[in-house]
Amino acid sequence: MKLLYAVLVLVITGSATTTIYFTYYTTTFYTADVSQLENKVASLESEILNLKSSIDSNLKNAYDDGYSAGIAEQSSSSDAFSSNLSSSNTDAVSTITRTIGTVEESGYSTDCAVSMGGDGCYTPVTLSANVGDKIIMTNTDSTGVHSFTSGTVNGFTLSSDGTFDTGILMSGDSFEWTPTVSGEYPYYCMLHAWQVGTIIVN
Secondary structure (H helix, E strand, O other): OOHHHHHHHHHHHHHHHHHHHHHHHHHHHHHHHHHHHHHHHHHHHHHHHHHHHHHHHHHHHHHHHHHHHHHHHHHHHHHHHHHHHHHHHOOOOOEEEEEEEEOOOOOOOOOHHHHHHOOEEEOOOOEEEEEEEEEEEEEEOOOOOOEEEEEEEOEEEEEEEEEEEEOEEEEEEEEEEOOOOOEEEEOOOOOOOOOOOEEEEE
């Protein structure tokens, strides 16, 4: 009887120890596993945010760089046109230098458009000059690229008349034109149809 009691106590004690050990091991393993999963989830969330930010930045850069990459050839041909135009006007006497610029952020918003109640997306929107004056057209908008293209806009239909065309000007780029014939020369930006201006040559 004593032997049976001793064996029974040993079995109960062994069973309790095994249960306690099993419970401890399972709890410890589960806690460590959950903690690792939580850390992994936090790490993945951080990576997702970084990827979103990187994608947004890359899209903006691709949009901005797309102009210079896609129109580099046109820009170089406009430089040649500018050079030819300047050499063809060497006979004209340049008496006064006049300047026209672009309004800041005029490529992103139509607020400056005269047709929308603004003061004009070129500054000045109407320039008076004389035959022989040197007119310098500069993209003074630090946020975008623009052109000064002679001609008219009807809605969103652009009609160049070929008198002058700066091609695409990056921010800070300039183009010179010296009128040899009096008249009214409307012009527009080939990328932003709401940007229009006029040069009146006396």
